[in-house]
Amino acid sequence: MREAARRLSDPNFSFRFSDTDEDFSERHSDFSGNEPQGSPMMKSPWNPGGASNQDDSDCPMNGLVGSLVREEGHIYSLAASGDLLYTGSDSKNIRVWKNMQEYSAFKSNSGLVKAIIISGEKIFTGHHDGRVRVWKASSKNPTHYHRVGTFPSVFGVFKCSMRPRNYMDGKGKHTAVWIKHCDVISCLSLNQEVGLLYSGSWDRTFKVWKMSSSKCVESVKAHDDAVNSVISTVEGFVFTGSADGSVKVWKREEKGKKSLKHIYVKTLLNQESAVTALAVSKNGSFVYCGTSDGVVNFWERENQLAHGGVLNGHKLAVLCLSAAGSLVFSGSADKMICVWKREGIVHTCMSVLTGHSGPVKCLAVVREMESTTARRWKVYSGSLDKSIKVWSVSELAPVMQTMTMVQNGTQIRSAKY
Template identity: 60%
Template structure:
């Protein structure tokens, strides 16, 4: 058994994840369903709620269809034709045509997929990108299917947008780069793979460029030899960072896809990375630590150096998020807690948000709101007021763990009230769309939401609790 898995299992024993996940998921020995190293659990024990539109789809006849039923796996579909397979899509959509009619905070609609789980999301304006274990990236425009493109291998663990390019990180350890066709905005072409074939061949020529992997095999240092867990871009969009279960972070120059650096960052799988606060790089790992890396100029290039360890605990760190507007760093863990630090106070520990019963799987920050998705199937909405955090509401509706989040601010504001569109991807095979108001009153319950009844007292929910 691999060393990282041994460390992971030790972490699981300390945090009692079997008890936490046992009532939610069933075991699947064939694959890890979480993109952080903590559990081998798989398929949700409860099927997603059926929508009326589901029954109009020929794929809705069976709730447990084999993945081979996906049209993308049909060899007759040739991606070289560069046509979008929308007519053969396994997705169904249930969203109001005129979403501006919604004046409340709550669930707007769902995008449901009959096979596979949702691992990654990215949003930009009216476009939403979804990645799943079918190896496909779907593109949605105004909550309707718009386009899609398919990788050759490796389920889609991460998606990040940078200008006209889309970077996707996969379980096979590769990063793929896509770009919209100049002739047809619904056609996406793959323009590269990281590392590039030429760079790989050139690097493999020198024996000194090889490193030993966990299986006593050698590989070149520019290549991840395990699943990519997340991607992040530098603030100036010049550097791409990739983190992997192979315990490393790699730094890529976005302009020419060159791998500049490989950082042996942690003693176990790196589950999350994020850039913020004047170029600082934060990394969270299954080894229970959050580390800071600083970027320094070195000759004509840059190099990253370890700065400090912000957190060291027994439970795995599963998610990180930065709010650059107010210099706050948030960290989710497999114990369900969300720690946070204040950048304008030399990254002093600000407190702990206690809102979930099971592992926190994903985080997102927008304006003065923070969103945390969990294995308990819920999304907590937190509002930051000064140094305190108030739990506004709990978004309920998913029947499986919430794996990923993406947030976009609405362009049309009503009365100065900032409103956000939140996309949540789940292992229940659906993406849900929510409208959230920054003026939401604490404990306000609307359609698709519920008050935080299962939290500690209202005072402890309003006031950030400092970690002992």
């Protein structure tokens, strides 16, 4: 089990961690978890129910809003913007949902969609063939999406193959291998401030793309195993997490208008268990790391990225992380989502969201527009049970359960889950 969790490089890896677990790839998911197959409820892709959206009050509750079920593949990626949700799966389809209804869909014959990220009107998707596709809705028909770019383009690869050009610093050459990932793209990150897109891959590198020109401006051999997560921050720092068990920090340095380079700064973590997910709080104050042993580590930027503590809330691998407001969300192969609330450096598990029948593979979080106090979030969770669930989570909700929290080597709360 450890070896399978460590590599995380097999797209057919089933995450079957227990002999008692059913093969969820053959199971149907519904809202209640006990609806019979082929029931009328299953015919609608979006099944509202469960704990409904509640207005913010003195004791708002966290709960399930609905479940999106479509039996076409495991859900590997999610991205949300406003009232639109984009979902990627191993069916090669990217589906768009709006107001609890299927709004649109587009398809790329390039393998499963491992990553989705949104920049304005453009949607970037990372694929199994090592390329990034760029999509945009038609101005005449917003339900129709068409491809407007590919990183790298076929012409760009051909040009580099036939006539390699010098690096900016003159010490090497751009080649077709240099500008193209030679394995699955596992993650994407944007730096809107400087117009850069970062892609991480199982080929052990991360690449930097200039969005305005679609050109690869740097390729960094970052790790000794698959890169599972990359996060870019507005301060010019880049964090990468890998199946080799390490989290590394890089700093962007620009030399003139045309030259940039990412310099290695330090290694935050180096262990046997694979690093499976990274997240950074909106202001960049905290960096979070999920690993295949079920642990979430975090570091404090204001304390020179010193290790701040460990969150123990899961029984199996942490597969995805997201941070919003004062909350941190961790999804796991144990089929649960832990909601952590941060107060200073102390993190408390305020709720555990359950309902998936398979590992929780991806998360997306957006602010609920109708929330009067702007402290309620809509959380989308995608699972290998082929469903997406929608949750309403408030920062003001009461703490339902406390889990173990270790800070600087000292256990400060011991009501263990």
